Amino acid sequence: MDYENIFKFEDPNEIYILMSLARKKNNPELRSEEAVSREIVRNHKELKYKLNCLIRFVETFEHEKAKPEDFNFYITFNPRNSLLAYHEFKKELVELDKQLIVDQNHIRLRKLDKVWLDCLQRPSGKKRRQYFNIDIDTEETSVLNDVLDLVRKEQPEVFQQKTRHGWHILIKPAHYKELLNYISQRDDVELHRDRFFYLGKISDFT
Secondary structure (H helix, E strand, O other): OOHHHHOOOOOOOEEEEEEEEEOOOOOOOOOOOOOEEEEEEOOHHHHHHHHHHHHHHHHOOOEOOEOHHHEEEEEEOOOEEHHHHHHHHHHHHHHHHHHHHHOOOOHHHHHHHHHHHHHHHOHHHEOOOOOEEEEEOOOOHHHHHHHHHHHHOOOOOOEEEEOOOOEEEEEOOOOOHHHHHHHHOOOOEEEEOOOEEEEEEHHHOO
16 A cells, blocks of 8 residues: 555644554454554654554454454544644543542543543544545445446545455545435445544454
8 A cells, every 4th residue: 555645744743543453343242442552653654663563462462352363454544633632632631630639540540642542533633634435344346336436426536445344445525425325325335534444454464
């Protein structure tokens, strides 16, 4: 994947979030935080290094409820703005100060790194919308071709990525009226304006 041309940095405060995740829907016995790791990417040079950090995390993951092959790797397809997230983070710290008056051993005090990543990941941490993502949850190529035909009526798709059960397709923001009408009639295609884009599974990187 041509990361440098797809995921751009246009502002000094822009970052992306990489994530490795064993999804709870495929591993229902997992708690939400048991099999997830996130890394902040501040420039293109960091992207490969941070992805390798997540690969090492997955390769050495030991848990009876999930195995390395259960993990997926993702990236935010819209950059996050650290300045916007910082203002949210300050609000969280003010709230934590109030909670510490009652309990100085509050569990969130040990998870400030998670609080910061959560603030970056929120919609309020996004300043620039560079892509939408189409999530096709079927391997029927006829559905893929239908979606691509409808997208191309407005503009070319940016990038396609095969997922475990279908495809992710990055597209530039537009109205896509016919596409949205098509999606409204199906339960296996969604359009996401701000979430994560699938990069692969462990066997794709090792």
